[in-house]
Amino acid sequence: MRRALATLLRLRLPLVASLAAILCATTMALAPGFESLPVTRPTGWASVPVFSFVLAYVVVGTAIAGLACLGAALYLVRPARWLVAWSDRSGSRERGGLDALQGSATTTVQRAGAARDTARSTLPTHGSWERLEPVGLASRRQVRPFVLPWLLGPGGAAGNRSRRHGAAAGLFGLLVLAGGLAHLGERSGSWATSQPVWEVDAGTADGYVVWLEHRPVQADAVFFLDDMSLFPHGAPPSVWRLPGRAAYSFLVSLRARLAAPAGRVYAAFVVVTLLFWWGAAVAVYDLGLRAGRSWALGVAAGTLVASGLGFTFMVGNPMSNAAAYGALPILLWLLVRGQVFAREAQWTEGLLTACLAGALSLLYGLVPVLLCFVGCYYVGRGELRRMLAWSAVVLGVGVAWEIVRRNAGVMDVKVLLGGAAATVVVGAFGRFRLAQSAWPRRLLGLPSRSKALSGGLSLGAGSLLLAFAWQSGGLVPAAAAAGLQIPHYLLPDLEARASEVASRFGGGWAVWTEAVRQGFFDVNVLAAFPWPVCVAAVVGVARLPRMWLEWSVAIIVAAWAVAFAMIVLSSSPHPRLVYFAYPGVYLLAANGLLNANDAVRALLTRCASRGWVPASLAHWVAAVVVVTGWLAIVAPSHASLGGEHSFNHRFHFGNLTSGHAP
Amino acid sequence: MTRGLAGWLPHCPNGSVLARLWIRYWPVLGLLPPLVQGAGGAVPTAFFVLVLLWPATLLVTRIAGVPAGAVCGGVCVVLLAAQAVLPPPEPAIQPDTLWRRFDHPQQAARHSMRLPVRERDWAAMWARRTEPEAYLYFLLVIHETVRDPALTVWLNDEELGHLSAATEVAVAAAFPQHWHRLPVRRDQLEASEVTHVRVALRAAAPPPAGGVGLVGTYSLRPTFGPAASAFFDGRDWSMAPRVVLPELPPPPNRDVVRTLVEKQMSAADPVRYVIELRILDPAAKRWLAVYY
Numbered sequence: 001m002r003r004a005l006a007t008l009l010r011l012r013l014p015l016v017a018s019l020a021a022i023l024c025a026t027t028m029a030l031a032p033g034f035e036s037l038p039v040t041r042p043t044g045w046a047s048v049p050v051f052s053f054v055l056a057y058v059v060v061g062t063a064i065a066g067l068a069c070l071g072a073a074l075y076l077v078r079p080a081r082w083l084v085a086w087s088d089r090s091g092s093r094e095r096g097g098l099d100a101l102q103g104s105a106t107t108t109v110q111r112a113g114a115a116r117d118t119a120r121s122t123l124p125t126h127g128s129w130e131r132l133e134p135v136g137l138a139s140r141r142q143v144r145p146f147v148l149p150w151l152l153g154p155g156g157a158a159g160n161r162s163r164r165h166g167a168a169a170g171l172f173g174l175l176v177l178a179g180g181l182a183h184l185g186e187r188s189g190s191w192a193t194s195q196p197v198w199e200v201d202a203g204t205a206d207g208y209v210v211w212l213e214h215r216p217v218q219a220d221a222v223f224f225l226d227d228m229s230l231f232p233h234g235a236p237p238s239v240w241r242l243p244g245r246a247a248y249s250f251l252v253s254l255r256a257r258l259a260a261p262a263g264r265v266y267a268a269f270v271v272v273t274l275l276f277w278w279g280a281a282v283a284v285y286d287l288g289l290r291a292g293r294s295w296a297l298g299v300a301a302g303t304l305v306a307s308g309l310g311f312t313f314m315v316g317n318p319m320s321n322a323a324a325y326g327a328l329p330i331l332l333w334l335l336v337r338g339q340v341f342a343r344e345a346q347w348t349e350g351l352l353t354a355c356l357a358g359a360l361s362l363l364y365g366l367v368p369v370l371l372c373f374v375g376c377y378y379v380g381r382g383e384l385r386r387m388l389a390w391s392a393v394v395l396g397v398g399v400a401w402e403i404v405r406r407n408a409g410v411m412d413v414k415v416l417l418g419g420a421a422a423t424v425v426v427g428a429f430g431r432f433r434l435a436q437s438a439w440p441r442r443l444l445g446l447p448s449r450s451k452a453l454s455g456g457l458s459l460g461a462g463s464l465l466l467a468f469a470w471q472s473g474g475l476v477p478a479a480a481a482a483g484l485q486i487p488h489y490l491l492p493d494l495e496a497r498a499s500e501v502a503s504r505f506g507g508g509w510a511v512w513t514e515a516v517r518q519g520f521f522d523v524n525v526l527a528a529f530p531w532p533v534c535v536a537a538v539v540g541v542a543r544l545p546r547m548w549l550e551w552s553v554a555i556i557v558a559a560w561a562v563a564f565a566m567i568v569l570s571s572s573p574h575p576r577l578v579y580f581a582y583p584g585v586y587l588l589a590a591n592g593l594l595n596a597n598d599a600v601r602a603l604l605t606r607c608a609s610r611g612w613v614p615a616s617l618a619h620w621v622a623a624v625v626v627v628t629g630w631l632a633i634v635a636p637s638h639a640s641l642g643g644e645h646s647f648n649h650r651f652h653f654g655n656l657t658s659g660h661a662p
Numbered sequence: 663m664t665r666g667l668a669g670w671l672p673h674c675p676n677g678s679v680l681a682r683l684w685i686r687y688w689p690v691l692g693l694l695p696p697l698v699q700g701a702g703g704a705v706p707t708a709f710f711v712l713v714l715l716w717p718a719t720l721l722v723t724r725i726a727g728v729p730a731g732a733v734c735g736g737v738c739v740v741l742l743a744a745q746a747v748l749p750p751p752e753p754a755i756q757p758d759t760l761w762r763r764f765d766h767p768q769q770a771a772r773h774s775m776r777l778p779v780r781e782r783d784w785a786a787m788w789a790r791r792t793e794p795e796a797y798l799y800f801l802l803v804i805h806e807t808v809r810d811p812a813l814t815v816w817l818n819d820e821e822l823g824h825l826s827a828a829t830e831v832a833v834a835a836a837f838p839q840h841w842h843r844l845p846v847r848r849d850q851l852e853a854s855e856v857t858h859v860r861v862a863l864r865a866a867a868p869p870p871a872g873g874v875g876l877v878g879t880y881s882l883r884p885t886f887g888p889a890a891s892a893f894f895d896g897r898d899w900s901m902a903p904r905v906v907l908p909e910l911p912p913p914p915n916r917d918v919v920r921t922l923v924e925k926q927m928s929a930a931d932p933v934r935y936v937i938e939l940r941i942l943d944p945a946a947k948r949w950l951a952v953y954y
Binding site for chain 1: 704705706707709710713714717718720721724725741742744745746748750751752753754755756757758801832833834835879880882931936938940942947948949952953954
């Protein structure tokens with residue numbers, strides 16, 4: 001079973017590609033309009049291979065997850081080995097339970113990965129830029145503080161690296177600030193695209209608008225303005241306008257109190273958004289730095305994020321979309337750098353990361369994307385029990401928020417605090433006493449005061465949730481929906497929608513794929529990532545370490561699978577959900593730019609060696625190619641400043657029709 | 663005691679014991695003001711402090727060291743304390759939908775536009791292969807019992823037409839608002855530098871029972887200038903915002919906005935009636951230009 005899992009993990013991408021090719025070929029053979037491909041390309045032809053790949057990845061990923069769970073279950077029925085594994089933390093060779101299957105598979109993959117990485121480290125990386133030392137498979141304890149060294153780095157090579165990090169962060173800050181300021185107010189894409197374009201469009205000449213401090217913003221922003229005013233004193237449940245995005249209103253409310261005396265509430269929204277945007281650029285920079293072991297790749301990826309279409313579109317709008325875009329790569333970075341699913345990881349860090357993920361998911365509903373990504377990428381690479389616990393905490397935060405929101409202002413806070421404190425104390429004491437006994441210690445792990453405290457907190461939190469749920473009666477379905485962050489407008493007739501979708505699928509594969517072909521790629525994917533980005537991303541698949549290629553594909557598939565589900569259930573395009581794949585897409589696109597640079601340089605260097613062209617030409621031409629490619633990728637983000645709003649229109653609605661109703 | 667307490671703290675090679683204690687327990691201090699002030703209503707704030715700010719501070723400590731974590735905790739405490747000390751923010755929201763009903767047969771409303779009739783883009787727009795069509799759009803508020811708004815429109819003192827059930831456009835609008843439009847010729851628009859559009863009850867008849875009027879809104883970039891709209895009360899024309907759009911309740915589905923608008927609306931804010939000139943490409947059914 002371990003060998004089968006390790007093999008599946010190693011061959012995942014080739015297997016997915018093969019399955020996707022079969023699906024694609026079958027679809028094109030059955031669907032009308034593809035007879036003369038590629039001479040004549042029917043509308044939306046690219047949807048078929050993209051959708052086939054996403055579907056194949058989901059199927060293979062589900063199979064891997066099922067195999068992992070089956071293996072864990074099989075080991076669980078052998079209690080002797082399982083108990084031995086739980087009691088022996090000193091690295092014994094005896095393995096069992098959930099650890100064994102994941103551990104051995106992880107070890108196999110890690111050894112293979114280490115061998116490949118070692119081989120790659122001897123090959124020239126992108127251009128002549130600095131080659132960093134291999135990150136390797138450092139355990140959690142080697143997560144070094146890398147913020148302060150950027151500012152106060154030592155001299156020598158380490159100092160140069162620190163200064164490069166600082167320069168990169170400064171560059172991203174400048175790009176974010178310039179891009180943000182350039183797209184505020186009337187230049188906001190999300191407002192400008194709400195203005196009437198077609199004869200049937202509703203709304204005045206100023207579009208779907210609310211006027212905030214004499215600036216036009218999209219009218220949906222009024223929900224966040226109202227929710228912001230509910231902090232810190234809360235309100236009855238019925239007053240919350242967008243409870244699923246309350247984290248943004250909370251963060252803005254912290255800032256708004258300082259900005260309000262100057263009459264700049266709009267500035268509070270913008271500051272929060274810009275901070276998340278900058279954080280995303282820095283996170284993707286660090287991920288790119290580790291992916292290609294190249295400062296150039298990190299900078300290229302970071303600058304693409306700092307000029308991203310989704311950010312420039314939403315930054316001028318006091319809504320949580322841009323902040324959610326920024327939060328996603330920060331969470332991904334924490335998972336990568338913290339290695340929270342590794343065997344050596346501390347449970348505390350996993351708990352903290354999960355809490356933060358659950359809380360930041362309350363910016364825009366990131367839970368489905370995060371859980372899909374963890375399932376796609378980390379199954380087989382980390383401990384299953386840690387993933388399950390992490391996922392449970394992430395879901396639990398959303399459920400807890402729903403329960404807290406519905407009961408805030410109803411329960412007496414003194415009773416609440418007193419009950420919580422008593423529960424924590426009793427739980428901590430009980431956990432501590434339990435851990436001191438020999439037999440429970442074998443089951444529950446090493447005793448320590450910190451574990452007792454954390455165990456007590458967990459018991460306390462769990463007791464509170466149960467108390468709220470008991471008091472609230474039929475809250476469980478709503479809380480479950482809150483945990484998964486299903487949009488409220490889908491809930492009333494979710495079952496009917498799902499049935500209607502299933503009935504469409506019953507029409508056969510050709511009928512189903514025909515519907516997908518019409519709308520998926522052109523209307524959604526291309527709207528979020530225009531052609532230059534897609535081309536660069538495809539080119540970037542080559543020469544990226546396998547681990548990072550899988551990482552990029554996993555985040556892309558996770559985001560597009562969730563977006564596809566929303567598109568199908570809501571019967572409307574969602575390019576703004578498809579855009580959540582941008583960490584993977586921009587990493588691939590940045591690698592594509594550097595691949596192009598390397599290819600051009602290699603070609604011209606060979607020509608120069610034969611005397612056909614001057615030797616210095618290679619560097620200059622390669623640089624021009626990179627800069628041109630970068631400008632082509634970034635241009636759609638700022639095209640609206642020159643009067644070209646088609647990219648923003650597509651990003652907003654999936655096509656050039658606004659069709660917006662007030 | 664310090665050594666004993668240190669055992670409870672995460673292993674951090676740098677930073678004093680006090681800093682580490684501060685990182686671990688700052689939420690206790692930070693949550694006191696809102697909980698004391700807001701009682702049960704502060705629980706949402708406490709929730710986000712415990713699941714968002716506190717874990718973020720602890721993670722910052724793990725990543726960037728104890729000093730960074732302590733600073734992060736301090737910033738959070740300051741922001742939370744500011745919520746308790748400073749007055750709540752009241753965002754200045756300008757009116758986006760207000761109504762001006764005709765209460766008297768002699769009343770009239772006017773909106774002026776300065777169209778770019780001398781500019782090259784204007785000429786190029788009208789020189790297209792398919793000649794554009796121009797319409798004056800009016801957003802009216804009509805009581806549900808009224809079938810015919812019975813309004814007359816003048817363009818530069820020349821009667822343009824009547825707004826009736828026949829001029830209503832099938833474009834979505836929040837009830838009880840309705841879009842109406844009248845066609846306009848190019849020569850009518852180019853007749854003068856400034857285009858005045860006047861709306862009044864037909865033949866000075868009494869207003870229909872239940873009321874009919876114009877919708878108004880904040881004026882962002884009026885072509886004529888800030889005082890683009892005016893109202894005639896039977897004696898004088900006035901461009902004062904509170905005469906053009908007196909405080910009337912907006913549509914009932916915007917109750918919260920109504921509260922904010924009533925608190926924040928300033929007499930100095932420029933306002934306008936929703937009377938717009940729209941130039942249409944009839945082949946593509948797409949607006950070439952919109953002016954107000």
